[in-house]
Amino acid sequence: MIKIYSLLAASVMICVSAFSQNADDVLGKWKTIDDETGKEKSIVELYKNKDGNLEGKVVTILNPDKQDAKCDKCEDHNKDKPILGMVIVKDMEWDEDEWDDGTILDPNKGSYYDCKMWIEDGEPDKLYVRGYVAFIFRTQYWYRIKD
Template identity: 60%
Template sequence: MKQITGICFAVLCVCAILPVRAQDVFGKWKTIDDETGQEKSIVEIYEQDGKVYGKVVEILNKDRLDARCDKCKGEKKDKSILNMVIIEGLEKDGDEYSGGIILDPNKGKEYKCRIWVDEEDPAKLNVRGYVAFLYRTQNWFRAD
C-alpha cells in the first residue's frame, strides 16, 4: 500500500510540474518564415549569466545549410548562421522577456526584442522585433 501511495504522489508531482514547464520560454523552438510560411530553423533559447539568449542550432532548409550572414555588420559579418546567437540579453519582465535584441540574419538587421509564451497555446512562442512603435511578431513552435 505504501508503494502505491508513493507512486501516486510521484505522478501527482510530475503532473504539477508539467504545466510550469509548458509556460517556460527555454528549450528548442521551430521558426516559421512569416512571409512564406515555411519552416526555417530550430532556435535554442537558454539562460546564461541571468540573461536569455537564442542560438540557431539547426537549419531546416537543406539548401541553406551553408548560409552566411553576409548582410550583417561587425563580428557576425559573413559568419555561418548555423550556431549563430540571434537573440541576446533579454531579461525577465513579468511573464515575458525583453530588453535585448534579435537579429534577422537574412537582412542583417537587429531589432529590440520581446518574447513570451502564448497563454492559450503554451507550445507557441511569440517573438516580437521592434523599432520605436513599429513591430512585427512571429510565432515559433516548441520543437522539443
C-alpha cells in the first residue's frame, strides 16, 4: 500500500513540475505581431538585467521600409531615438508563474503601459504580452524564434 501511495505522489509531482513555468522560459528572441494589423513587426530579445529583472530590446525590425524608424512620438529620453536597439520592456519582476510589475513601450504611439507576460501550459513557443492602464488592456502574442 505504501508503494502505491509513493508511486501516486511521485506521479503527481512529475505532472506538476512538467506544467509549471520557470522564470527563464521567456528568455530569448521573440517575433512580435501587431495586434491591430496582424502583421509581423519586430524581433525582441528578452533577457535578465543585472538586478534579475526582465528587459526586452528590439533587435530586428521586420518591415524593410521601417529599418530607420525613430520614436518620434516618445516624450522622454527615447525621443527621436532609433527603435532598432531600443529597450522597450523594463523592470519586469517574476511572480510565481508570470513576469509582472514592469512596463512596455509602444514606440509607434510613444506610450508606456504596465505590463505582464506569461506562457500558457502546453504552448512553450507562444508568449502572452499584456499592456494595460487600470482596467483597460490589450494582449499581444509573441512567438519564439528558434536559433
